[in-house]
Amino acid sequence: MGNNGSPAAGKPAAKRQFRIWRGDETGGDLQDYMVEVNEGEVVLDVIHRLQATDAPDLACRWNCKAGKCGSCSMEINGKPRLSCMTRMSTFEEGETVTVTPLRTFPVIRDLVTDVSFNYEKARETPAFAPPPGVAPGDYRMQQVDVERSQEFRKCIECFLCQNVCHVIRDHEENKQSFSGPRFFIRAAELDMHPLDAKTDRKEYAQAEQGLGYCNITKCCTEVCPEHIKITDNGIIPMKERVVDRRYDPLVWLGSKIFRRGDTPQSTASSAGKESVVHSGARQAGVHSHAGGSHDPAAEVQAQKGVNWHREVPHPTAPAVDASGKLPLTELTFDRAAAPSPFGDDVTFPLPPEHLNFAHPSQDEKH
Amino acid sequence: MTNTTRIERHHYDVVVIGAGGAGLRAAIEARLAGKKTAIISKSLFGKAHTVMAEGGAAAAMGNVNSRDNWQVHFRDTMRGGKFLNNFRMAELHAKESPQRIWELETYGALFDRTKDGKISQRNFGGHEYPRLAHVGDRTGLELIRTLQQKIVSLQQEDKRDHGSYEARIKVFAETTITELLLDGDRVAGAFGYYRESGEFVLFEAPAVVLATGGVGRSYKVTSNSWEYTGDGHALALRAGATLINMEFLQFHPTGMVWPPSVKGILVTESVRGDGGVLKNSDGKRFMFDYVPDVFRKQYADNEAEADRWYSDPDNNRRPPELLPRDEVARAINSEVKAGRGTPAGGVYLDIASRLPAEEIRRRLPSMYHQFKELADVDITKEPMEVGPTCHYVMGGVEVDPDSGAAYGTVQGLFAAGEVSGGMHGSNRLGGNSLSDLLVFGKRAGGHAASYTDQLTARPKVSVGAVETAVETALAPLQRDTGENPYSLQQDLQAVMGDLVGIIRREGELVDALSRLAELRERVAKVSASGGRRYNPGWHLALDLRNMLVVSECTAKAALERQESRGGHTREDFPTMDPKWRRVNLVCALDGDTVRLTHKPLPRIRPELINLFDRAELAKYLTDEELAEFDALAADAHAEKER
Ligand SMILES: Cc1cc2nc3c(=O)[nH]c(=O)nc-3n(C[C@H](O)[C@H](O)[C@H](O)COP(=O)(O)OP(=O)(O)OC[C@H]3O[C@@H](n4cnc5c(N)ncnc54)[C@H](O)[C@@H]3O)c2cc1C
Ligand code: SF4
Ligand code: SF4
Ligand code: FES
Numbered sequence A: 001m002g003n004n005g006s007p008a009a010g011k012p013a014a015k016r017q018f019r020i021w022r023g024d025e026t027g028g029d030l031q032d033y034m035v036e037v038n039e040g041e042v043v044l045d046v047i048h049r050l051q052a053t054d055a056p057d058l059a060c061r062w063n064c065k066a067g068k069c070g071s072c073s074m075e076i077n078g079k080p081r082l083s084c085m086t087r088m089s090t091f092e093e094g095e096t097v098t099v100t101p102l103r104t105f106p107v108i109r110d111l112v113t114d115v116s117f118n119y120e121k122a123r124e125t126p127a128f129a130p131p132p133g134v135a136p137g138d139y140r141m142q143q144v145d146v147e148r149s150q151e152f153r154k155c156i157e158c159f160l161c162q163n164v165c166h167v168i169r170d171h172e173e174n175k176q177s178f179s180g181p182r183f184f185i186r187a188a189e190l191d192m193h194p195l196d197a198k199t200d201r202k203e204y205a206q207a208e209q210g211l212g213y214c215n216i217t218k219c220c221t222e223v224c225p226e227h228i229k230i231t232d233n234g235i236i237p238m239k240e241r242v243v244d245r246r247y248d249p250l251v252w253l254g255s256k257i258f259r260r261g262d263t264p265q266s267t268a269s270s271a272g273k274e275s276v277v278h279s280g281a282r283q284a285g286v287h288s289h290a291g292g293s294h295d296p297a298a299e300v301q302a303q304k305g306v307n308w309h310r311e312v313p314h315p316t317a318p319a320v321d322a323s324g325k326l327p328l329t330e331l332t333f334d335r336a337a338a339p340s341p342f343g344d345d346v347t348f349p350l351p352p353e354h355l356n357f358a359h360p361s362q363d364e365k366h
Numbered sequence B: 001m002t003n004t005t006r007i008e009r010h011h012y013d014v015v016v017i018g019a020g021g022a023g024l025r026a027a028i029e030a031r032l033a034g035k036k037t038a039i040i041s042k043s044l045f046g047k048a049h050t051v052m053a054e055g056g057a058a059a060a061m062g063n064v065n066s067r068d069n070w071q072v073h074f075r076d077t078m079r080g081g082k083f084l085n086n087f088r089m090a091e092l093h094a095k096e097s098p099q100r101i102w103e104l105e106t107y108g109a110l111f112d113r114t115k116d117g118k119i120s121q122r123n124f125g126g127h128e129y130p131r132l133a134h135v136g137d138r139t140g141l142e143l144i145r146t147l148q149q150k151i152v153s154l155q156q157e158d159k160r161d162h163g164s165y166e167a168r169i170k171v172f173a174e175t176t177i178t179e180l181l182l183d184g185d186r187v188a189g190a191f192g193y194y195r196e197s198g199e200f201v202l203f204e205a206p207a208v209v210l211a212t213g214g215v216g217r218s219y220k221v222t223s224n225s226w227e228y229t230g231d232g233h234a235l236a237l238r239a240g241a242t243l244i245n246m247e248f249l250q251f252h253p254t255g256m257v258w259p260p261s262v263k264g265i266l267v268t269e270s271v272r273g274d275g276g277v278l279k280n281s282d283g284k285r286f287m288f289d290y291v292p293d294v295f296r297k298q299y300a301d302n303e304a305e306a307d308r309w310y311s312d313p314d315n316n317r318r319p320p321e322l323l324p325r326d327e328v329a330r331a332i333n334s335e336v337k338a339g340r341g342t343p344a345g346g347v348y349l350d351i352a353s354r355l356p357a358e359e360i361r362r363r364l365p366s367m368y369h370q371f372k373e374l375a376d377v378d379i380t381k382e383p384m385e386v387g388p389t390c391h392y393v394m395g396g397v398e399v400d401p402d403s404g405a406a407y408g409t410v411q412g413l414f415a416a417g418e419v420s421g422g423m424h425g426s427n428r429l430g431g432n433s434l435s436d437l438l439v440f441g442k443r444a445g446g447h448a449a450s451y452t453d454q455l456t457a458r459p460k461v462s463v464g465a466v467e468t469a470v471e472t473a474l475a476p477l478q479r480d481t482g483e484n485p486y487s488l489q490q491d492l493q494a495v496m497g498d499l500v501g502i503i504r505r506e507g508e509l510v511d512a513l514s515r516l517a518e519l520r521e522r523v524a525k526v527s528a529s530g531g532r533r534y535n536p537g538w539h540l541a542l543d544l545r546n547m548l549v550v551s552e553c554t555a556k557a558a559l560e561r562q563e564s565r566g567g568h569t570r571e572d573f574p575t576m577d578p579k580w581r582r583v584n585l586v587c588a589l590d591g592d593t594v595r596l597t598h599k600p601l602p603r604i605r606p607e608l609i610n611l612f613d614r615a616e617l618a619k620y621l622t623d624e625e626l627a628e629f630d631a632l633a634a635d636a637h638a639e640k641e642r
Helices: A043-052 A116-124 A143-153 A160-164 A181-192 A201-207 A219-223 A230-241 A249-253 A267-272 A296-305 B021-032 B070-080 B087-106 B139-162 B231-238 B286-290 B303-309 B325-337 B357-363 B365-375 B432-453 B463-478 B485-499 B506-524 B536-560 B623-641
Strands: A014-024 A027-037 A073-076 A079-082 A097-100 A107-109 B008-011 B014-017 B037-040 B169-172 B175-183 B186-194 B200-204 B207-210 B249-256 B277-279 B347-350 B384-393 B413-415 B583-590 B593-600
Touching: A014 A043, A027 A043, A043 A097, A043 B485, A073 A160, A079 A160, A079 A219, A116 A181, A116 B139, A143 A181, A143 A230, A143 B139, A160 A181, A160 A219, A181 A201, A181 A230, A201 A230, A219 A230, B014 B021, B014 B186, B014 B231, B014 B432, B021 B037, B021 B139, B021 B207, B021 B432, B070 B087, B087 B139, B087 B432, B139 B169, B139 B432, B175 B231, B175 B463, B175 B536, B186 B207, B186 B463, B200 B463, B207 B231, B207 B432, B231 B413, B231 B536, B231 B583, B249 B325, B249 B365, B277 B286, B277 B325, B286 B325, B325 B347, B325 B384, B357 B365, B413 B432, B463 B536, B485 B506, B485 B536, B506 B536, B536 B583, B536 B593
Parallel strands: A014 A097, B008 B200, B014 B037, B014 B207, B037 B169, B207 B413
Antiparallel strands: A014 A027, A014 A107, A073 A079, A073 A097, B175 B186, B186 B200, B249 B384, B277 B347, B347 B384, B583 B593
């Protein structure tokens, strides 16, 4: 078979050195493992072998193992990659392979990060607007016209581009106003959709998604496993044609200043040094699950039941349907008011040992 | 005592378990019907199995060949399933899938186009005309992304109208349901945990739609991901629903066989639809030797005719590489067994010598990448090595064909997509799954919504049931003497792969059942180390009991069915037996044990059976049924004369 050039070709399993970041939002470190590696394997195979042997609780995401779902993103020797598409034969024989979680997103545990940022941005991006008056089945488009958008629809939402973009990689404060390359190409895709009825996609990208922050370093294009030309085919055409240029000094400065290679630093490789991977200090002010209890037993007990991470939903006005009436959904409920979030079978007051709250001064009393 | 007051609770009208094509389509429908809907998924949003589907979605739109219509699609589906399909499901599917595909365009989907700007359609095994709407070879991605984006657009409407994105539809990603909760026979809710934190969560809802996909993880060589542990099948069984056709598993003929770590990963059938041919190690195009009698009329017996078909399908018979999957998988199996396989134990799939390199890269971009990056093979220059891989389960929850409501004792439970059974009979045609998801996802979501409307009282979740669910879920973490879940999974995969694989024998199946019984004891004592936060070992430990009960169903039904049909091949009963065509094997849970019963198939309606000619039916039906058919035909004739 065609794996010539692989140093492991034809050889039986060899032991290889891996360094994997283990920990959670309170901190963690790189741990060393010696793992068996067989011919033709990818990094994800090795992680699976570790789970089955030395580290059964090693957390990592994956689904398809074929580069189709975008779940297994991580940083391998500092480079953002899909672990299921990173063959072991791409490393030198004695090379240590260092695997760390995506740096731009908060760690949940080990190699799993909280990527909800991306889903929030996805939800803010205005959806496809169907052309009025065209019935389903009557959509007519030419292949050449759909191909431009199709390139962007290849996106598997691995969020590697989001991870590598320097605007948010080390600047938490920009996350609010910057959607990132994944969502610039979503805007570009809709902009180029032959039948999309909304006409202000570019302007929206500029005014609401923070397109102006992008200085075309092209790091996103470089890491995209789907080889989508994020900058050349998505971002640059939008920047050039956006009507409202106020927000973007770059356009009139001329892109030549920021051509690839001239950029001050390459952000893609800065995580290679182990010292920069997550330290506990990054998450200053570690919260307590037990809501301020200083009693270790209460802490343990509380951890079992309540998740203080989860955002409490904002209060909302009752939903009404098209006719302005309360929707039928209310009718299926067996009482007029909202159900108790604690469950209707819970009576108050709760027994004191079930409470999460502990008075700050309780320690002093003991 | 387990403390249940701390468990996070949610109240919904409809809870959809599964965020693949079926689940998302069901959720859209329930939300459009005004119901407060939750979508629950083991993975992140948009990563469900549907994302991996490559080839396309079958719908008789007639864009490429105008002779195509729902009747032809219905016929192909029934033939593919060897007439064991639930005819009503096959009928609804054939009739409704074009609308469901067109609807996707209004959600923003961009399918490949024909010259006149319509949705392009491609050839696929078992489909008489080019019928699969596709986007290169990433159709599943387009489908799931489109549905995902439609849900976002509904959430944006809700935000505009009610101030919150999550007012009426909310996605709970990385959340696994471990138990359905009942109030008597009625569904009252679902219980599970957040993978991220290990916290438990309780959904109180009068209607639940199962859309959890398949069971392939019980096999080692599979195209399926870790999610496919048969959760929905097992949840349904435990809630009192029934499963049918569990003996029928589809082994896709072309999975990768090299390198070993990617063994099983799918090579899309479009490679063959676009001209790829199968060769053995002698370089012989062997499929001509394996055309079964029932298919002689539609499939070519020589290379010249087969090759002409690509350009002139109306006057030539199809190449045998495009036979239904069960036939091709068996053929490859026989070639390898006869010593004509490749070094890695497969056969060659050659597209390089059939199309120009440029064309291959355009039509099959993700296959080109997959081989380049995983196997270092350039498919525009070299042939691929392929072999059968466990791909799809035809069996599933027995449902009412029109509404998707589960049979058995339970009420308020619906199922759609791969987790439901009946639609595909003994073998699924490629492309019929994606359209199945849309057609029956919509139906299940809509009927779940109207079921809640006619309820007079809301079923209540009992505290005791929640306590038991909590205890069951925590058990593996509290044991420290039991076995490691990973090795138990390997043992289960070994039993299923070796003894309940493509070719089955009575002795081996009996053996499999006793080994599964042993495994059951061991799984009951499984232990997981580590804590509750994102602990894959613990998650697998909980999935194991589902895999086990589903495997038992498969092994039992495979032992019972003494014939070979579609996705079930018995070496000791190598032919199809018309008597067995009239029987569905139904699995139910009796306490802890799987009970198997025979149930007659519904009788096909006259106007549908008349779509076939007698000679073809004679290959499938018993003499008795044929006599009925003749009587029908005589009646119809007399009717015309009058
Ligand atoms: C590689 C590959 C290629 C394929 N190609 C094609 C093709 O070309 N054409 C075609 O028609 N079909 C194809 N298929 C088949 C088709 O993709 C699947 O049958 C189909 O996608 C199943 O969809 P679904 O909606 O039923 O389930 P899925 O998309 O698998 O979704 C299941 C969902 O249920 C969730 N879930 C499962 N258990 C639980 C639980 N306990 N708690 C909470 N959530 C749970 C999962 O997280 C997931 O979100 C292919 C399959 C594979 C594997
Ligand atoms: S080009 Fe650079 S700055 Fe712009 S989106 Fe891509 S990574 Fe970010
Ligand atoms: S654009 Fe490319 S890198 Fe970014 S999320 Fe999509 S597939 Fe990943
Ligand atoms: S596991 Fe799906 S992309 Fe790697």
